[in-house]
Amino acid sequence: MVDLARKNLLHDKLRFVITISGVAFAVTLVLVQIGLFLGLLDNATITIEKIPADLWVTSKNTPNVDFAHTFPDSRLQRVRSVPGVELADNLIVQFMNVSLPTGAEESCVVYALEDYRRWGFPWNVVQGDVGDLKRGPYVFLDQSANKRFGAFNVNDYREFRGHRLKIIGTSKDARSFTTTPIAFVDFKLAQELSADLTNRTSYILVKLAPGANLEAVRAEIRRRLPFNDVYTRQEWASRSRNYWITNTGLGLNMFITVFLGCLVGVVVVAQTLYTSTMEHLKEFGTVKAIGGGNSAIYGILTRQATISALVGFVFGAIPSYLVGTLITKADLKLIIPPSLWTGVFVGTVAMCLAASLLSFRKVASIDPALVFRT
Amino acid sequence: MPVVQARQIRKSFKEGRGEVSVLNGVSLSLDSGEVTALEGPSGSGKTTLLSILGCILTPSSGELVIDGVSVDAKKPNGLPGLRRRSIGFVFQQFNLFPALSALENVEYALNIKGLRGAQARREAQLALEKVGLSDRLGFLPRDLSGGQKQRVAIARAVGGGPKVLLADEPTANLDSQTGLQVLELFRKLAKEENRALLIVTHDPKVRTISDRVVRIQDGRLLN
Numbered sequence: 180m181v182d183l184a185r186k187n188l189l190h191d192k193l194r195f196v197i198t199i200s201g202v203a204f205a206v207t208l209v210l211v212q213i214g215l216f217l218g219l220l221d222n223a224t225i226t227i228e229k230i231p232a233d234l235w236v237t238s239k240n241t242p243n244v245d246f247a248h249t250f251p252d253s254r255l256q257r258v259r260s261v262p263g264v265e266l267a268d269n270l271i272v273q274f275m276n277v278s279l280p281t282g283a284e285e286s287c288v289v290y291a292l293e294d295y296r297r298w299g300f301p302w303n304v305v306q307g308d309v310g311d312l313k314r315g316p317y318v319f320l321d322q323s324a325n326k327r328f329g330a331f332n333v334n335d336y337r338e339f340r341g342h343r344l345k346i347i348g349t350s351k352d353a354r355s356f357t358t359t360p361i362a363f364v365d366f367k368l369a370q371e372l373s374a375d376l377t378n379r380t381s382y383i384l385v386k387l388a389p390g391a392n393l394e395a396v397r398a399e400i401r402r403r404l405p406f407n408d409v410y411t412r413q414e415w416a417s418r419s420r421n422y423w424i425t426n427t428g429l430g431l432n433m434f435i436t437v438f439l440g441c442l443v444g445v446v447v448v449a450q451t452l453y454t455s456t457m458e459h460l461k462e463f464g465t466v467k468a469i470g471g472g473n474s475a476i477y478g479i480l481t482r483q484a485t486i487s488a489l490v491g492f493v494f495g496a497i498p499s500y501l502v503g504t505l506i507t508k509a510d511l512k513l514i515i516p517p518s519l520w521t522g523v524f525v526g527t528v529a530m531c532l533a534a535s536l537l538s539f540r541k542v543a544s545i546d547p548a549l550v551f552r553t
Numbered sequence: 554m555p556v557v558q559a560r561q562i563r564k565s566f567k568e569g570r571g572e573v574s575v576l577n578g579v580s581l582s583l584d585s586g587e588v589t590a591l592e593g594p595s596g597s598g599k600t601t602l603l604s605i606l607g608c609i610l611t612p613s614s615g616e617l618v619i620d621g622v623s624v625d626a627k628k629p630n631g632l633p634g635l636r637r638r639s640i641g642f643v644f645q646q647f648n649l650f651p652a653l654s655a656l657e658n659v660e661y662a663l664n665i666k667g668l669r670g671a672q673a674r675r676e677a678q679l680a681l682e683k684v685g686l687s688d689r690l691g692f693l694p695r696d697l698s699g700g701q702k703q704r705v706a707i708a709r710a711v712g713g714g715p716k717v718l719l720a721d722e723p724t725a726n727l728d729s730q731t732g733l734q735v736l737e738l739f740r741k742l743a744k745e746e747n748r749a750l751l752i753v754t755h756d757p758k759v760r761t762i763s764d765r766v767v768r769i770q771d772g773r774l775l776n
Contacts, residue, residue, distance in 0.1 A: 180664045180668075180669060180673075181653060181657045181660050181661040181663055181664055183650060183652070185651075186652040186653055186657070187650070187652045189652070190651065190652035241693065271618065348702065458733075461646075461648060462648070462650055463650075464648075465644075465650070466649045467609075467633070467639070468607070468609060468642055469636065469642065469662045469665050469666075469709070470633050470634070470636040470637030470638075470640075470665050470666060471633065472633045473664045475665065536609045547609045548600075548609050548610055549649055550609075550642070550644055551600045551603065551604065551644065551645070551721050
């Protein structure tokens with residue numbers, strides 16, 4: 180079958196380029212915006228995802244992992260004695276000020292555990308041995324701190340709340356939603372750094388024994404610690420993410436951007452397809468005159484919309500992929516999972532088909548007698 | 554045996570609050586293998602009659618039988634099928650698809666008529682050979698002369714073997730010499746393949762190739 184739809188589309192190259200540009204722009208905008216959004220959310224919960232704890236015990240109504248409230252660290256014993264608990268440890272997460280060699284002060288999120296090796300945390304150690312943290316006033320810094328703290332090396336010193344700590348190692352990929360750098364110190368040292376933390380902890384991490392019933396263990400911890408909340412890892416990550424989405428307007432912001440991206444795409448495609456339809460009215464009239472029904476013309480428009488969607492998607496996906504690789508150099512994260520590629524692809528086709536509806540209405544009313552008009 | 558029979562065809566169009574009557578009881582028969590010229594001044598109803606005979610418009614009243622099928626004005630959904638099977642059009646402006654080559658223009662019309670793939674391509678090539686364009690198959694309309702374009706349009710009209718050929722001012726955009734060649738070709742194809750050919754025209758040359766000349770004025774046939 181002669182592909183009139185494709186040939187017509189490619190015949191007017193400039194119009195085709197404009198259509199494709201509109202679709203590609205919308206695709207890039209949506210992919211990059213959602214990808215950045217997912218990257219930010221990934222930062223918000225990456226520490227939760229990477230610590231292999233089945234349950235997190237938090238103080239009541241803690242909104243997200245960074246904004247912890249403390250509670251007595253002695254509650255750990257009550258958790259450790261719950262049947263089905265294989266491992267439980269205190270974890271402090273606390274914002275602290277760090278004095279830099281320049282005289283400036285920067286904020287830092289300090290994670291403090293008694294035994295880092297036991298939890299495989301941080302999960303991506305670049306230099307040093309986390310086991311050494313308990314040996315003195317030492318600190319591990321994530322490499323991403325370079326941006327805020329300036330260049331640093333192992334064996335350098337930084338001042339945390341007036342205490343000089345020696346950098347004995349570095350990690351990679353440990354981020355917070357607020358982009359505040361993450362540092363790792365020994366649990367006891369963290370309590371010494373801040374008077375507020377004396378005999379206090381932010382969380383209790385719980386790992387279940389093999390075969391233990393998660394709900395039964397959780398119920399027992401809740402019974403023993405009625406003034407705490409207990410979340411599974413997924414629940415806690417979800418709660419942390421939702422906080423940033425709903426409380427910062429980030430979700431609305433992303434929705435508006437994605438909506439505008441789609442709107443631009445629909446308007447550009449609808450406009451170019453409609454203009455093209457108007458210019459080809461006589462041809463469509465000829466199709467009708469030689470015996471083609473409305474369905475034949477709808478088929479042409481649908482195919483043109485689908486081709487525009489496919490080519491536009493490819494030309495939108497390539498820059499999105501490139502942006503993803505470039506953006507990591509700016510210390511940002513762009514996450515485009517396969518489900519997002521698929522969703523945006525389906526959305527692009529739907530968007531282009533929706534945009535062609537305007538033309539459908541026009542061709543439905545074409546009078547084939549127009550073929551006789553000069 | 555007439556392949557087109559029109560009896561007491563009337564057609565009026567709404568214009569503002571009133572109605573304008575364009576055809577006032579036209580009766581016309583076209584026989585197989587007969588070439589008929591339809592002449593008349595502008596506004597006489599030539600194109601409206603052509604549109605009705607081509608099943609593009611439906612009559613307000615009257616009876617129309619094309620290739621043995623009675624046209625029911627109340628069921629316009631059946632008209633595209635009748636056009637596909639029985640009618641071939643040639644237009645004054647050629648109305649070729651500019652993005653398609655000569656071969657594809659003919660092949661696409663055959664696709665619409667239900668032929669697919671290699672069969673459609675073969676038939677399209679044959680139709681273009683008949684009009685003497687076998688060396689221009691891959692040419693786009695913009696690369697063809699006016700006469701060549703009209704010959705592609707004729708090949709498109711005869712492709713699929715319709716019993717009725719309707720032409721609207723086919724020589725209006727051609728020079729005298731080319732116009733005559735196109736008309737002779739048209740007549741040859743109609744005669745050889747026993748098709749009824751109606752040519753709406755202002756061009757006196759058409760008389761020279763026609764078996765019959767019919768005049769229309771104010772929506773009525775004069776002879």
